Amino acid sequence: MATGPGRAATAGGRDRRVLLGILFMCISAMIFPFMNGLVQILSRDYPSEQIIWARTASHLLVALLWLLPSQGVSALRTRRPWLQILGSVCLITSTAMFFIGVKSVPLAKAAAISFTAPFFVALLAWPFLGERIRGSRLLAVAIGFAGVLVVIRPGLEVVQWASVLIVGSAACYGVYQVVARRVAGHDRPETSVMYSALVGTIIMSAIVPWVWVTPKTGLDALMMVGLGVLGASGHYCVVRSLAYAEANIVSPFQYAQIVGSVAIGWAISGLLPDIYTWIGSAIIVAAGIYIAITQTRRTPAASAVFTERPIRPD
Structure with missing residues (x-):
């Protein structure tokens, strides 16, 4: 078996990609709390449907202004259209559940509940990505969900439905991350960012006219646009992260x-x-950290899944 400089260089390159994946996920984790804070502020005066629409429509506008001048319609060219649509539907569903739930749940508590997303990734990554999960990791998933019960304390809160919505949001977001990782071997991150905005905007544009409330101030309108700027930036970092490294490694860094x-x-x-x-x-x-650490011990079969048709990260 070869153990020379070529093999060492390959290992070093893999380690560098993993570190870049972790870095991009950490950047996304710094962006999303600002977006969620804007959601809580806007929810005092505007319906959730309008806030969700503002999030997706301004995200699409940012993506178009950013990508079309340099890439044109090729930004929408995908080798896996149905996977892109599936991931986008999961993302808009996750966004809707979270935005509705966070109106009634403190921001830190909502974030804690949303941390279950990596557990859904761990459960789904084996059948869909070939990232194997062992019995010890299943136990870690169960312990993680026990932690959610400590946060929620079922039966002790008035607004239980809001917490349940955020758990549902985490589940949908976990599916989205798995789909994004699957697509990452075929499409550029910019394409995934574009589709995640396009599908959500189409869906919400059919709903928002029925609930529309004209922004009361220019600051409110600016905050609505800010949702898309922050959301587009955050999700680009997520997609970029998943293009560099396996979902089970990087997702807990959120x-x-x-x-x-x-x-x-x-x-x-x-x-x-x-x-x-x-x-x-x-x-x-x-x-989640236990799952992340143990998941780095990959089998060759699992590793081979990610060497098939990788995208260029630049």
């Missing part, structure tokens, strides 16, 4: 959102998370 969510939630409401949110978050994060 836990960094808890820092921004606590800070922005405190700035908006003046409240800090209760002890149960901190304890549950710690359980969820610990379980």
Whole structure:
């Protein structure tokens, strides 16, 4: 078996791609709390459907202004159209559930519940991506969901439906990440960013005329546009991350959102998370980190899945 400089260079290149994937996921984790904070502010005066539409439509506008001058219609050229549509539907469903739920749930608590997304990734990555999961990782998933129960405390809150919506949002987002990783071997990240905005905008444009409320101030309109700018930037980083590294490795690094969510939630409401949110978050994060560490020990068969038709990351 070869063990010379060529093999070392290959391993070094793989390690560099993993680190880049982690970096992009961490950047996305710094962006999304700002977007969620804007959602909470806008939800005081505008219907959720309009906020979701503003998020997707401004995302599409940003993507068009960014990609069309340099790539033209080739930005929409995909080798896996049905996977792109499936991922986009999962993403808009996740967005809708989260935006509706976060109206009634503190930002840090909502972020903690959304941290279950990597567990759904872990459960789905084996059948769909070939990233194997062992019994110990299944146990970690179960422990992570126990942490969610600590955060939610079923039966002790008035607004249980909102927490359930955020769990549903995490499940849809987990599916989206798995689909994005599957597509990453065939389409450029820019194509996925474009489709995620296009499909959501088409769906929400059929709904928003029935609930439309004209923005009361220029600042409100600017915040609505800001949703798309932040969302497009965050999801580009997610897609870029998944193009560099396996979903089970990079997805737990979205836990960094808890820092921004606590800070922005405190700035908006003046409240800090209760002890149960901190304890549950710690359980969820610990379980997710365990999954991330053990998942890096890949089998050759699993690794081969990601050497098939890789995209250029630049």
